[in-house]
Amino acid sequence: MPAPSELKARATAAVTASRHEILALSHAIHADPEPAFEEHRAAVRVAEAIAGHGYAVEHPAGRLPTAVRGRLTGELGPDGPRIGILAEYDALPGLGHGCGHNTMAASGVGAAIALAAVRDSFAGEVVFLGTPAEERGSGKQFMLEDGLFDGLDAALLFHPADRDMVNCALLASEDVDVAFAGKAAHAASEPWEGRNALDAVVLLLQAIGLWRQQLPQHARVHGIVMEGGTAANIIPDRATARFMIRSTDQVYFESMRERFRALVAGAAMMADVTGEVIFSGGSTTMKDSRTLAGLWRANMEAMGRVDEGVDPEHIGSSDMGNVSLVLPTIHPSLAICDHGVAWHSVESLQAAATPRADETTLLAASLVARTALDLLVDPALVATAWEEFRGAPGRGSLG
Ligand SMILES: [Zn+2]
Ligand SMILES: [Zn+2]
Numbered sequence: 001m002p003a004p005s006e007l008k009a010r011a012t013a014a015v016t017a018s019r020h021e022i023l024a025l026s027h028a029i030h031a032d033p034e035p036a037f038e039e040h041r042a043a044v045r046v047a048e049a050i051a052g053h054g055y056a057v058e059h060p061a062g063r064l065p066t067a068v069r070g071r072l073t074g075e076l077g078p079d080g081p082r083i084g085i086l087a088e089y090d091a092l093p094g095l096g097h098g099c100g101h102n103t104m105a106a107s108g109v110g111a112a113i114a115l116a117a118v119r120d121s122f123a124g125e126v127v128f129l130g131t132p133a134e135e136r137g138s139g140k141q142f143m144l145e146d147g148l149f150d151g152l153d154a155a156l157l158f159h160p161a162d163r164d165m166v167n168c169a170l171l172a173s174e175d176v177d178v179a180f181a182g183k184a185a186h187a188a189s190e191p192w193e194g195r196n197a198l199d200a201v202v203l204l205l206q207a208i209g210l211w212r213q214q215l216p217q218h219a220r221v222h223g224i225v226m227e228g229g230t231a232a233n234i235i236p237d238r239a240t241a242r243f244m245i246r247s248t249d250q251v252y253f254e255s256m257r258e259r260f261r262a263l264v265a266g267a268a269m270m271a272d273v274t275g276e277v278i279f280s281g282g283s284t285t286m287k288d289s290r291t292l293a294g295l296w297r298a299n300m301e302a303m304g305r306v307d308e309g310v311d312p313e314h315i316g317s318s319d320m321g322n323v324s325l326v327l328p329t330i331h332p333s334l335a336i337c338d339h340g341v342a343w344h345s346v347e348s349l350q351a352a353a354t355p356r357a358d359e360t361t362l363l364a365a366s367l368v369a370r371t372a373l374d375l376l377v378d379p380a381l382v383a384t385a386w387e388e389f390r391g392a393p394g395r396g397s398l399g
Helices: 004-017 019-031 040-051 101-117 139-145 197-214 250-271 290-302 320-324 346-351 355-377 379-389
Strands: 056-058 068-073 082-088 125-131 154-156 159-161 172-181 219-227 238-247 274-283 333-335
Touching: 004 019, 004 101, 004 355, 019 040, 019 101, 019 355, 040 056, 040 068, 040 101, 040 125, 068 101, 082 101, 082 355, 101 125, 101 159, 101 355, 125 139, 139 274, 139 320, 154 290, 154 320, 154 355, 159 355, 172 197, 172 250, 197 219, 197 238, 197 250, 219 250, 238 250, 250 274, 274 320, 290 355, 290 379, 333 355, 355 379
Parallel strands: 082 125, 082 154, 159 333
Antiparallel strands: 056 068, 068 125, 172 238, 172 274, 219 238
């Protein structure tokens, strides 16, 4: 059995050897953005890439057409840790890869390639999961329900950022679709016959604006109008809007749903229309695995990077939170640009395809593979991670 350091060096060498393939994938996905649940071409690219390195691929995996699972068993046998290597690839509608998920797809594939290259040296299984719909809809929650995380001992996923962060803070979040139904009428000749669905959206936006006065610092609510009528001379009989509610406090977050529902009911009543609220997919706060985070930190420092810590001013949401409540999980970030670059912006979109982003993508592939190897060659670490996860007393964590 080679020493872990030798194995890790081989894994990094495999990333370097596949550098062109990994970065071509990142750039191809960046240039061809597809929104949540519609990442058809990206999913094919990812599935073909890991199949080419020996993974047994299921695509689709579970109910989502753009979910991918690839499995690879170590040559020392199937009995051992089962480590999940995740990859996201959805883009933002109207913007593209302003969240840099192209780098996540490519680094996940890169880590899978690296682990395939050292499969002669571990027992257990590497499970690659291509996870759709992070930006909207919480695709990982569907994959959890479809059993695609069953039996896994760890889930590892890098995210690009403007700084290096081992830990991950997340706001609980939910997508909320609202539809108001009224009655159409000629807006000039008989407006009194109509009931204006758009009025209810206007009233709802006002109510939410006033609600914000009373929201604690850890809560957010924001949204857009999707449909506001079809012609200026028709009283709109249908108007729809899409919102997100969020909080770092899971208990408070639950109370936001009821308040939001009441605001929609009030707006509908005032406009004399009917209102429907659909809570269409949520993500939770994050439970970081200290054990896995400790391994990541050590690997990162060995490759010359330093944890800059979570920036409490800039917290988003991710369905990695949902995963983190089911099994030991980390969602560390690495910088692809300088501090202060706004995320979900044209600046972050451009940052996701620079030479600096490319080097970070390769580093992330290496670090995911190295952290997975720590676990694959030392099942005691997996046991420690589970004990910590379950809150069992006894052994301490590394983090
Ligand atoms: Zn993202
Ligand atoms: Zn994002």
